[in-house]
Amino acid sequence: MRGESILIADDEKLIRWSLKQELIREGFDVLEAETVEQTLAFVREKEPDLIILDQRLPDGTGIDVLQEMRKEKNEVSVIMVTAVDRSDVAVQAMKLGASDYVTKPVNIEELKVVINKTLESTRLKRQVAHYLREQEKQYGFCGMIGSSPVMQKVFEQIQKVAKSSTTTVLITGESGTGKELVARAIYFLSDREGKPLMTVNCTALTETLIESELFGHEKGAFTDAKAQKKGIFELADGGTVFLDEIGDMTPALQAKLLRVLEQKTFRRVGGNSDITVDVRIIAATNQPLEAKIAEGKFRTDLYYRLNVANIHLPPLMERGDDVLLLANFFLQEFNTMFHKHFKGLSDETRDLFLQYHWPGNVRELRNVMERAVLLDDGDLIFAHHVKLGHLRNLPKAEEADKSEDAGVALSLYEIEKQTLIRALEKTNYNQSQAARLLKVGRDTLRYRMKKYGLLKKK
Ligand SMILES: Nc1ncnc2c1ncn2[C@@H]1O[C@H](COP(=O)(O)OP(=O)(O)OP(=O)(O)O)[C@@H](O)[C@H]1O
Numbered sequence: 039m040r041g042e043s044i045l046i047a048d049d050e051k052l053i054r055w056s057l058k059q060e061l062i063r064e065g066f067d068v069l070e071a072e073t074v075e076q077t078l079a080f081v082r083e084k085e086p087d088l089i090i091l092d093q094r095l096p097d098g099t100g101i102d103v104l105q106e107m108r109k110e111k112n113e114v115s116v117i118m119v120t121a122v123d124r125s126d127v128a129v130q131a132m133k134l135g136a137s138d139y140v141t142k143p144v145n146i147e148e149l150k151v152v153i154n155k156t157l158e159s160t161r162l163k164r165q166v167a168h169y170l171r172e173q174e175k176q177y178g179f180c181g182m183i184g185s186s187p188v189m190q191k192v193f194e195q196i197q198k199v200a201k202s203s204t205t206t207v208l209i210t211g212e213s214g215t216g217k218e219l220v221a222r223a224i225y226f227l228s229d230r231e232g233k234p235l236m237t238v239n240c241t242a243l244t245e246t247l248i249e250s251e252l253f254g255h256e257k258g259a260f261t262d263a264k265a266q267k268k269g270i271f272e273l274a275d276g277g278t279v280f281l282d283e284i285g286d287m288t289p290a291l292q293a294k295l296l297r298v299l300e301q302k303t304f305r306r307v308g309g310n311s312d313i314t315v316d317v318r319i320i321a322a323t324n325q326p327l328e329a330k331i332a333e334g335k336f337r338t339d340l341y342y343r344l345n346v347a348n349i350h351l352p353p354l355m356e357r358g359d360d361v362l363l364l365a366n367f368f369l370q371e372f373n374t375m376f377h378k379h380f381k382g383l384s385d386e387t388r389d390l391f392l393q394y395h396w397p398g399n400v401r402e403l404r405n406v407m408e409r410a411v412l413l414d415d416g417d418l419i420f421a422h423h424v425k426l427g428h429l430r431n432l433p434k435a436e437e438a439d440k441s442e443d444a445g446v447a448l449s450l451y452e453i454e455k456q457t458l459i460r461a462l463e464k465t466n467y468n469q470s471q472a473a474r475l476l477k478v479g480r481d482t483l484r485y486r487m488k489k490y491g492l493l494k495k496k
Pocket residue numbers: 181182183184211212213214215216217218219220323324364400401404
């Protein structure tokens with residue numbers, strides 16, 4: 039495809055001229071710039087498809103241009119031109135987002151290859167971005183895909199809740215159903231958008247740490263408290279605090295949180311004055327809080343304070359054809375990431391996906407798609423590319439309870455083993471290559487191979 043525009047940024051007229059002749063012959067539109075300033079002006083005004091950027095310019099460097107473009111979130115593709123002995127510049131340029139580099143003196147044939155490769159991947163990225171935007175416009179809402187009635191209802195609830203900027207929200211749903219995405223959506227649609235959004239994972243920290251994390255501490259409050267520190271509630275003043283995995287909070291912290299909800303005040307650890315803040319709280323949990331209350335592990339009063347508005351995310355298996363929408367959405371995402379060209383799912387895979395009960399919900403589907411796209415090539419994702427746990431209607435009803443746990447454990451074991459075998463077969467049992475493919479170290483790979491009895495095979 040031609041008619042694409044290339045900007046040559048170089049201060050040497052002769053180089054520009056000879057490059058330009060070559061590129062025009064190839065059918066490109068060519069723009070020329072001599073300085074950093076001119077280059078940036080062209081980038082802003084003419085939006086070229088590609089820049090061939092010399093490192094040495096009269097008023098600065100190519101790196102300066104890249105830095106400025108990054109600041110402006112401009113994503114025009116760049117091929118950097120560096121001196122042979124300046125691999126450090128090349129590395130820095132790639133880190134700043136350059137697509138590739140060539141060294142001086144420029145070999146025009148080499149440059150043409152690099153240009154075509156870069157433009158090809160730019161085209162692909164644009165197509166995918168366009169596709170994802172269209173999907174999102176048609177079936178999505180704030181980065182969440184879903185056209186099923188149950189998800190449409192969730193989207194409506196998000197919109198309603200977002201309008202009131204003080205209402206506390208409790209998001210419930212199994213693991214992997216998208217609770218974090220909902221929390222973000224509420225934040226982005228509310229008039230607290232642009233103000234702080236602070237997330238706390240209540241499982242990740244010990245009792246003392248989480249308390250100081252949430253409320254801050256005074257100097258000397260405990261051994262490591264060398265200076266006064268503001269906590270999340272203070273830092274989020276005017277904004278939103280997202281308390282993730284709230285079901286894991288200890289009773290002592292639950293009491294303190296209740297006080298924040300009721301009075302909007304708290305004290306720093308070791309402090310004795312009340313601090314008042316204006317924050318909206320969004321909480322999420324994948325645990326059934328009613329059951330925790332019955333066991334005496336979660337405070338009823340806190341539950342009611344949090345549950346002012348409740349958004350419940352249905353499990354993926356209750357969302358009908360959303361499974362297929364989501365699968366295609368992730369397929370495109372991983373196509374781009376791994377430079378693959380899958381076009382869709384085979385009929386058999388579609389049926390399989392609609393049958394399967396997805397215990398890990400959307401996260402599991404995303405992982406399944408990632409693995410399939412990474413480890414295979416072709417047009418369609420076939421059923422044998424995807425390894426799922428047991429199917430929802432396979433175990434007989436009366437056996438289902440007993441076999442549930444065994445089924446999940448077995449399937450995880452099987453999934454990992456099959457993934458290993460495929461990576462090894464694909465690389466002819468070359469362990470270094472297989473490790474790279476699976477993004478693990480060689481030691482990890484060998485450990486797993488041993489675990490699954492795969493070490494002997496050569
Ligand atoms: N409707 C959706 N559309 C697109 N992606 C989704 C959707 N729902 C979830 N995801 C993706 O699935 C993954 C899991 O989502 P998320 O982390 O929000 O789940 P969660 O409910 O918070 O799970 P957990 O309880 O385990 O924390 C993420 O990668 C998220 O981007």
